[in-house]
């Protein structure tokens with residue numbers, strides 16, 4: 001899990017180039033510790049980071065939650081060399097964050113599809129599910145499908161003490177947010193320790209996957225093609241030339257037409273000449289202004305059924321790339337969240353407003369691309 005800047009969104013008509021907007025959430029530091037199934041407030045000090053790490057920004061490497069452990073690192077060539085699994089319809093579901101209602105809704109969407117769907121949970125499917133039964137239910141359901149581990153699962157698989165969320169937060173994320181993320185992972189880890197079989201499973205999950213859809217290679221990562229918790233595919237820096245150069249290099253290096261990612265909590269679809277990047281934001285939290293739905297990425301040789309109500313999408317040759325809303329039972333999920341996280345808990349302080357729809361990010365922010373050349377086959381569908 002990586003909490004990005006809280007931004008807004010809507011299901012309004014998609015236009016062309018988006019505008020970067022970053023709003024760091026208001027906060028107040030409060031500790032938290034696990035007490036049974038609900039987490040309450042309390043003083044918790046920051047964790048410590050062990051050696052062998054790479055900093056995510058200019059913050060000192062000793063700050064927990066700011067660093068990227070060496071074993072989070074890999075190369076685009078590693079992804080390109082991974083055997084591809086064939087799929088006609090691929091759902092990429094990142095950032096479920098323990099939302100059981102969103103998980104139920106994702107599975108219910110399958111009835112609208114005309115052919116079998118391959119589901120890939122690309123990390124951070126755990127976060128708010130600190131209650132032992134909820135923890136088990138989320139993970140045993142995800143176990144039935146393809147998955148890769150996010151920084152959350154990588155941390156939860158640790159057998160020893162865990163005090164670092166592994167989010168590799170960049171500088172634009174406030175220290176208090178980072179501190180609370182470390183507290184949340186600490187509480188969740190206490191739950192994970194009660195489920196050693198699930199820890200073993202998480203530890204064995206790959207860090208990336210590759211699929212072949214409509215003759216195109218699709219790379220699935222959690223953060224970016226160089227790091228499990230990398231921020232190289234966050235919307236905040238997407239308009240910077242360096243980011244676009246990185247994307248061009250990563251598309252070439254992974255030999256993929258599409259890279260699907262998550263981790264940074266805000267969605268976007270970016271289309272370049274050589275391919276596309278789609279970040280689904282969060283499948284388990286609201287993503288856009290005036291919407292309480294989660295979001296998944298659908299990549300297929302066929303356009304999405306009308307019932308899925310795709311918010312925006314692009315076509316790359318014969319490949320359809322779409323953002324699909326997940327209209328989960330909001331009241332039921334909020335009730336479940338409140339049963340697990342008290343009002344003064346770190347998760348409540350950091351995320352409750354967003355869970356209630358307080359986000360100022362729109363589809364105009366989310367849709368980015370370099371070219372609108374319809375002749376190239378890379379364009380937004382009307």
Ligand SMILES: [Fe+2]
Nearest residue numbers: 001002124263
């Ligand atoms: Fe993450």
